Amino acid sequence: MERTKYTLDEKEMPTHWYNIQADLPEPLPPLLNPVTKQPTRLPPPLFPDALNEQEFSKERWIEIPEEVQDIYRLWRPTPLFRAWRLEKALDTPAKIFYKYEGTSPAGSHKPNTAVAQAYYVKKEGFKRISTETGAGQWGSAMSMGAMFFGLECKVYMVRISYEQKPYRRILMETWGAKCVPSPSKDTQIGRDILTKDPTCSGSLGIAISEAVEDALARDDTKYCLGSVLNHVLLHQTIVGEETRKQMEKACAYPDIIVGCVGGGSNFAGQFLPWIRDKISGVKPDMRIICVEPTACPSLTKGPYAWDYGDVAGLAPIVKMYTLGHTFVPPPVHAGGLRYHGMAPIICHLYKLGLVEARAESQVGTFEAGVKFARTEGIISAPEPNHAIKVVIDEALKCRESGESKTILLAHSGHGHFDMAAYDAYLSGKLVDYEYPREMVEAALANLPKVD
Amino acid sequence: MERTKYTLDEKEMPTHWYNIQADLPEPLPPLLNPVTKQPTRLPPPLFPDALNEQEFSKERWIEIPEEVQDIYRLWRPTPLFRAWRLEKALDTPAKIFYKYEGTSPAGSHKPNTAVAQAYYVKKEGFKRISTETGAGQWGSAMSMGAMFFGLECKVYMVRISYEQKPYRRILMETWGAKCVPSPSKDTQIGRDILTKDPTCSGSLGIAISEAVEDALARDDTKYCLGSVLNHVLLHQTIVGEETRKQMEKACAYPDIIVGCVGGGSNFAGQFLPWIRDKISGVKPDMRIICVEPTACPSLTKGPYAWDYGDVAGLAPIVKMYTLGHTFVPPPVHAGGLRYHGMAPIICHLYKLGLVEARAESQVGTFEAGVKFARTEGIISAPEPNHAIKVVIDEALKCRESGESKTILLAHSGHGHFDMAAYDAYLSGKLVDYEYPREMVEAALANLPKVD
Numbered sequence: 001m002e003r004t005k006y007t008l009d010e011k012e013m014p015t016h017w018y019n020i021q022a023d024l025p026e027p028l029p030p031l032l033n034p035v036t037k038q039p040t041r042l043p044p045p046l047f048p049d050a051l052n053e054q055e056f057s058k059e060r061w062i063e064i065p066e067e068v069q070d071i072y073r074l075w076r077p078t079p080l081f082r083a084w085r086l087e088k089a090l091d092t093p094a095k096i097f098y099k100y101e102g103t104s105p106a107g108s109h110k111p112n113t114a115v116a117q118a119y120y121v122k123k124e125g126f127k128r129i130s131t132e133t134g135a136g137q138w139g140s141a142m143s144m145g146a147m148f149f150g151l152e153c154k155v156y157m158v159r160i161s162y163e164q165k166p167y168r169r170i171l172m173e174t175w176g177a178k179c180v181p182s183p184s185k186d187t188q189i190g191r192d193i194l195t196k197d198p199t200c201s202g203s204l205g206i207a208i209s210e211a212v213e214d215a216l217a218r219d220d221t222k223y224c225l226g227s228v229l230n231h232v233l234l235h236q237t238i239v240g241e242e243t244r245k246q247m248e249k250a251c252a253y254p255d256i257i258v259g260c261v262g263g264g265s266n267f268a269g270q271f272l273p274w275i276r277d278k279i280s281g282v283k284p285d286m287r288i289i290c291v292e293p294t295a296c297p298s299l300t301k302g303p304y305a306w307d308y309g310d311v312a313g314l315a316p317i318v319k320m321y322t323l324g325h326t327f328v329p330p331p332v333h334a335g336g337l338r339y340h341g342m343a344p345i346i347c348h349l350y351k352l353g354l355v356e357a358r359a360e361s362q363v364g365t366f367e368a369g370v371k372f373a374r375t376e377g378i379i380s381a382p383e384p385n386h387a388i389k390v391v392i393d394e395a396l397k398c399r400e401s402g403e404s405k406t407i408l409l410a411h412s413g414h415g416h417f418d419m420a421a422y423d424a425y426l427s428g429k430l431v432d433y434e435y436p437r438e439m440v441e442a443a444l445a446n447l448p449k450v451d
Numbered sequence: 452m453e454r455t456k457y458t459l460d461e462k463e464m465p466t467h468w469y470n471i472q473a474d475l476p477e478p479l480p481p482l483l484n485p486v487t488k489q490p491t492r493l494p495p496p497l498f499p500d501a502l503n504e505q506e507f508s509k510e511r512w513i514e515i516p517e518e519v520q521d522i523y524r525l526w527r528p529t530p531l532f533r534a535w536r537l538e539k540a541l542d543t544p545a546k547i548f549y550k551y552e553g554t555s556p557a558g559s560h561k562p563n564t565a566v567a568q569a570y571y572v573k574k575e576g577f578k579r580i581s582t583e584t585g586a587g588q589w590g591s592a593m594s595m596g597a598m599f600f601g602l603e604c605k606v607y608m609v610r611i612s613y614e615q616k617p618y619r620r621i622l623m624e625t626w627g628a629k630c631v632p633s634p635s636k637d638t639q640i641g642r643d644i645l646t647k648d649p650t651c652s653g654s655l656g657i658a659i660s661e662a663v664e665d666a667l668a669r670d671d672t673k674y675c676l677g678s679v680l681n682h683v684l685l686h687q688t689i690v691g692e693e694t695r696k697q698m699e700k701a702c703a704y705p706d707i708i709v710g711c712v713g714g715g716s717n718f719a720g721q722f723l724p725w726i727r728d729k730i731s732g733v734k735p736d737m738r739i740i741c742v743e744p745t746a747c748p749s750l751t752k753g754p755y756a757w758d759y760g761d762v763a764g765l766a767p768i769v770k771m772y773t774l775g776h777t778f779v780p781p782p783v784h785a786g787g788l789r790y791h792g793m794a795p796i797i798c799h800l801y802k803l804g805l806v807e808a809r810a811e812s813q814v815g816t817f818e819a820g821v822k823f824a825r826t827e828g829i830i831s832a833p834e835p836n837h838a839i840k841v842v843i844d845e846a847l848k849c850r851e852s853g854e855s856k857t858i859l860l861a862h863s864g865h866g867h868f869d870m871a872a873y874d875a876y877l878s879g880k881l882v883d884y885e886y887p888r889e890m891v892e893a894a895l896a897n898l899p900k901v902d
Contacts, residue, residue: 003461005525007458010454010458071828073455074455081525103554144828166870167867171870174830174877175825176825373626374598374626374627377526377595379556414556416868419617419618423617426621
């Protein structure tokens with residue numbers, strides 16, 4: 001009987017996050033102040049000092065605070081599976097493994113950083129967190145993180161999602177957070193917008209602006225962000241560090257690592273602990289494939305340019321592959337992949353040729369997700385379905401070539417909150433979105449000018 | 452640093468189900484044929500022979516087939532948690548443990564028997580399963596079980612749930628099952644009802660009748676049931692057997708075991724492996740508390756009587772605590788606890804004084820569930836919230852008495868499909884249901900006459 005999964009005891013859980021900045025062949029470009037366009041730190045009034053330090057740290061290993069480890073243990077270490085059933089269904093000689101983050105109380109990887117961020121906010125004496133959320137994945141994880149440290153949490157949720165997708169709002173409220181539809185009457189920017197357009201359905205840009213205004217207006221509040229920034233990716237490396245231990249138990253080493261990318265924190269959390277072997281020459285032929293939606297293809301279609309991290313242009317300017325900060329992607333179900341840019345660390349590695357990128361369209365990703373559900377049992381969120389599509393394609397290539405490659409899938413979470421998307425797919429109503437070239441070109445005209 | 456959870460490697464997973472019938476102080480009453488009222492087996496056209504044997508077996512240990520173990524390993528062994536945070540919030544000297552089944556792909560304990568039943572249906576050469584479902588927990592688990600063995604699965608889902616709660620229907624379809632609203636046009640009984648009442652919203656009784664007719668009409672089909680029967684409880688004992696190993700690792704032994712009961716399979720799966728220590732005198736003072744809703748209080752209010760297992764009166768007659776097979780419980784959110792009777796094994800043990808029972812009303816169970824979510828992180832289904840309420844009450848009694856009792860909670864699954872119920876609670880709209888005495892008295896007048 002073959003082994004199905006590789007578990008770690010909680011005593012085997014890694015005690016340090018891995019910081020890729022210690023091992024980059026070239027340093028990251030700086031962040032730029034959105035007004036002066038000069039190199040800058042994260043705005044100190046918004047972020048705890050410890051996170052600002054982590055953002056720029058060159059220390060290879062950063063200790064995970066005991067209190068954070070203690071909460072991680074509620075769902076960590078997460079399981080690594082060998083996908084025997086999928087391999088058999090594909091009749092492939094490839095060995096497929098997947099690391100699964102769906103067993104967290106929020107059903108995704110997001111709590112890995114939410115808990116850490118809440119810890120530092122609390123430790124530095126603050127009592128309250130403000131943040132924004134689109135479909136609600138990040139807002140719900142942050143609500144849970146804040147709860148564990150007795151912090152108040154205020155989430156500005158894009159109004160159209162607040163109204164159409166109530167379940168993640170209820171998750172937030174169950175964990176004790178206050179969630180309001182954005183634009184809201186609780187901030188000046190919200191009130192101004194509502195005065196002009198009382199029925200405004202909101203946007204992530206507006207929600208960020210409200211959360212930032214909220215944090216700036218109160219001495220007891222810090223602002224938290226769920227992806228993109230270096231410290232967020234850092235916190236997610238617990239995923240890859242666990243996987244390294246588990247793959248060692250499986251006597252296996254990945255030839256190909258595949259994950260979906262929106263802001264990039266999920267996949268970076270898995271592959272950063274491996275890419276150091278590629279950089280150092282231990283495994284130079286390792287392939288790392290970032291999968292994005294054709295509807296929002298920042299790596300595969302965007303230029304490597306200076307752009308604002310947020311739609312409103314309040315956040316620092318970063319060097320990244322971007323579709324333009326004013327680009328609003330088509331409404332694919334994978335809400336977590338609808339970000340105009342990409343984590344600077346991933347962009348830097350892509351520019352250096354250390355990772356690959358591929359864009360997949362919606363219907364094919366659900367076809368792959370259903371195949372996964374009908375072999376491995378797990379019903380995946382729309383985001384990891386993008387990665388599953390590529391894993392299946394690579395496994396089928398192995399069938400053609402006869403190669404027995406080892407493929408590792410970064411699986412970010414379950415799809416129990418996304419059943420309406422599966423319904424659309426199964427009933428033939430799901431649509432593909434072509435690359436929205438004209439919208440991107442219009443948005444790219446709005447890039448900030450940086451010398 | 453204290454240990455948060457006790458995991459087992461998949462190689463430590465129990466290889467046998469535990470059959471309480473080997474250790475009962477008195478044998479179970481027989482099943483009676485619904486027409487002749489003579490002792491009977493399960494109807495052979497409906498059930499695989501192996502399950503009929505298990506239903507009446509006196510063998511203490513029944514080996515879990517390799518193929519079933521292999522699928523169990525996708526989510527088993529499940530974790531046992533020490534509820535440090537809940538203990539601290541309650542300021543109790545009690546030690547609280549919970550065994551959590553929410554990490555299965557369906558989010559509950561139901562797949563433990565669904566997979567086993569599908570295995571035997573396949574092994575005996577059948578190609579198709581028919582079953583019924585109310586809110587969809589069982590139907591979705593059975594769909595997954597059938598999928599793993601390449602069986603077709605047809606689920607008759609109570610029409611009002613089919614329309615109001617589409618998410619579990621979509622789960623079923625994602626796993627490849629066919630789900631139709633009941634009454635349907637696919638059976639004679641369905642067509643007859645629709646002719647008389649084209650807008651009939653359905654009932655579990657009608658859905659059972661359709662699933663049974665379906666199985667009887669086709670040589671390639673067997674019928675599967677998700678609770679109540681002995682073989683279903685047997686398959687769930689994997690839960691308690693794992694817990695015994697985990698509690699041993701924790702150097703702990705339960706003084707009190709608490710679980711929710713509808714048909715009874717979830718809680719029996721946990722406590723049957725422990726109650727043998729109470730029967731044998733190893734732990735005579737062990738308390739086992741079955742928690743049911745005040746809206747459907749079969750153990751605490753019903754007589755111990757012969758009654759049909761199903762609303763339509765097609766199933767065998769069993770001796771059980773019952774509210775009458777024609778009783779339709781008020782619409783509490785804990786759909787899995789809305790059964791008019793109770794598993795004969797649990798009723799027998801209750802009659803013998805080996806287990807206790809308690810009824811809890813809806814609002815208090817959600818209050819307990821929110822306390823659990825805000826300490827342990829996990830958002831629980833409405834069913835286990837009933838057990839959490841009693842765990843908290845017992846822990847508070849320990850605070851008063853100063854006793855450091857060990858309390859074990861059987862936690863059947865997550866509440867990610869039940870967020871609307873949390874919304875109702877958090878917005879103050881959730882209602883309590885008093886014991887519906889008059890409805891029960893009317894239903895008890897319909898009990899079958901057995902000499």
